[in-house]
Amino acid sequence: MSERSVVDVETVQHISELAKINLEGEEVEMFTKQFRQIINYFEILDEVPEIEIRLDVKNVLRDDGEGESLLRGEVFQNVDENTKEDYFKGPKVR
Amino acid sequence: MKDINSFITKIESKGNKKGALEGCTVAIxxxxxxxxxxxxxGSAMLKxxxxxxxxxVVDKIKAAGAIVVGxxxxxxxxxxxTTETSFFGPTVNPHDESRVAGGSSGGSAAAVASGEAMFGLGxxxxxxxxCPAAFCGVVGIKPTYGLVSRYGLVAYANSLxxxxxxxxxxxxxxxLLDVIAGGDVRDSTSSSDGKDTKYADCADGEVEGMxxxxxxxxxxxxxxxxxxxFELSMDRLEERGAIIKEITLPSLEKAVAAYYIIAMSEASSNLARYDGVRYGIASGFGGDWNQMFSASxxxxxxxxVxxxxxxxxxxxxxxYQDRYYAKAQRVKAWIRKEFENAFEDVDVVASPTMPVLPFKLGEGEKDPLKMYLSDSNTVPVNLAGLPAITVPAEWDKREGPVGIQFVGARFQEEKLIRAGSAVER
Structure with a gap:
């Protein structure tokens, strides 16, 4: 048996930083409660027989050649905030 | 008819080609x-x-003459x-407006059940x-992993x-499966085993000796x-000459936990692309990259999500990786192995598709674990990469639709289609 993991408010705040999703205070509390329950359920995997993982797979590669590309205008139509020229806009690097 | 909210976007279009789906309406x-x-x-991120x-698949159905309706x-x-986590509101069950349509392809299943489209892609x-096919009283097929190209499908958990x-x-x-099956150079996980299929010819109800x-x-x-x-349907199969056998697959008890760990892990990686820069909604460019991503x-x-x-x-x-992800992968291999062994003795595996009747709207919102556990009969199929079909059983009109699920060995869709068509007759 592995050691029980304890999920607390700090754990949820830490993973929200790793996952880059801001959370509100209420959400942190709700997720803490739910994650405890769900992760507790995951402990049923503690008892799994040893099994050899063997997959019969092979790499699939295409020839390295030129193909069609997407049109610039069609790609840039999906940016939320426009730049004057065709550049993706991001925050300033300080 | 009451609006069941099956479409996010409706499309006026005409099919202009001759082919296997000429004049057929398809909801995607x-x-x-x-x-x-x-x-x-179904997300505000991509609204x-x-x-x-x-x-x-869209290329293929259009080339076959299909009319895309939405x-x-x-x-x-x-x-x-349940289709309740949609940003665009829940889809209502066409048979009972107090219940959900099931999910996540609830709109496609409800559109087919209500006659808004002849076919749906989910x-x-x-x-x-x-799940939604069972809850809406229609037929749905989950093909063998690799039978249908995933090129152009927005990824959630690619391996499943x-x-x-x-x-x-x-x-x-x-x-419809005949039209969309087949290998694709744009999806390296797709297989050429799917070309030149004649699945529609297999819907003959022939189960003698199966x-x-x-x-x-x-x-x-x-x-x-x-x-x-479910039991009535099994009796019907027996009357038609099928041999019913009880079996045990102990690995399936662990399937829900293994499934959610793998699906969530892949989701955390796949959905990292939504940062609000190239597409999606951006939330201000004032802070640094981390602040901008996290706010978007x-x-x-x-x-x-x-x-x-x-x-x-x-x-x-x-x-935590060894404790959760590595163990989940072991369970996946175990389930695959147990199914392989089972298919040495039986042609198909049968069960109810969902363990419950369609949920009441709003029922699952407060308890995610309860919702996850209701996937007990469907997730093993994805972990093992197998094909499965759900076919409506004869159901009590006062209660709600019930789906019968058949699972087959890899690329044995023919057998599922035979068994399924025997149940619906």
Whole structure:
């Protein structure tokens, strides 16, 4: 048996930083409660027989050649905030 | 008729080609890319996203003469069992407006059940075609992993998901599968085993001598309103000459936990692309990159998507990977092995598709674990990469639709179509 993991408010705040999703205070509390329950359920995997993982797979590669590309205008139509020229806009690097 | 909210975007279009789907209307789930037509994945994040290309399945159905009538409602990014996590509101069950349509392909299943489209395309990561098809009283097929190209499908958990057909009859679903099956150079996980199929010809109800295994693990704790119609269907198969056998697959008891760990882990990686820069909603460019990403994702994602990304991040984080992800992969291999052994003795495996009748609207919101557990009978199929079909049983009109699920060995869709068509007769 592995050691029980304890999920607390700090754990949820830490993973929200790793996952880059801001959370509100209420959400942190709700997720803490739910994650405890769900992760507790995951402990049923503690008892799994040893099994050899063997997959019969092979790499699939295409020839390295030129193909069609997407049109610039069609790609840039999906940016939320426009730049004057065709550049993706991001925050300033300080 | 009351609006059941099955479509996110309706399309006026004409099919202009001759072919296998000439004149047939098709509703497409909104996580399958359609060139020039917004594809939202049921999310605020992509509410204005317009794909610059068509998914391979869309190319194929158009070339076969299909008329695309709209993009259908779904749980956000496919994450749900009810279509209630959609940013665009829930889809209502066409048979009972107090109940959900099931999910995540709830819009496609409801559109087919209500007659808004002849066919639907859905996607199935852990039951997302089979659950809504069962809840709406229609037929759904989750193909063998690799039978249908995933090119143009917006990824949630790549190692598990497949695009598949929804229709009112087994023959109809098989006909649509014939059109979309086949290898694709743009999807290196697709297989050429799917070309030149004649699935529609297999819907002949011929089950004489077919062996049907019923795993004890998948009929335990099933709602009595579901088990009754299931047993009736099995009796019908027996009358037609099938041999029913009880079997056990102990690995299936661990399937839900293994499925959610793998699906959430893959989701945490796949959905990292939504940063608000190239597409999606951006939330100000004032701070640094981390602040901008974190704000865009806070505003763009709903609760269930956040929950799964966070849990996936946790399962893959330092110190926990061996405890969760590695063990889940072991369970996946175990399930695969047990199914392989089972198919040495039986042709197909049968069970109720869902352990319960369609949920009441709003029932699952407060208890995510309860919702996850209702996927017990569908997720093993995705972990093992196998094909499965759900066919409506004769159901009590006062209660609600019940689906019968058949699972087969890899690329043995023919047998599922035979067994399914025997149940519907």
């Amino acid at each position: 789930k909104d996580n399958i890319s359609t060139k020039g037509i917004r594809t939202t994945c 204005d996203y317009i794909p610059p290309y068509d998914a391979t 993009k259908t409602n779904m749980d956000e990014f496919g994450m749900g069992t 996607t199935d990561t852990g039951g997302s075609i089979r 998901e497949q695009i598949g057909p929804i229709a009112r009859t087994v023959e109809g679903a098989a006909r 062996t049907v295994g019923i795993p004890a693990e998948l009929v335990k704790g099933i709602d009595k309103n579901v088990i009754g119609p 994702r806070e505003n763009g994602f709903g609760k269930e 956040k929950r799964r990304i966070l849990l996936g991040t946790y399962a893959l984080s330092a110190g």
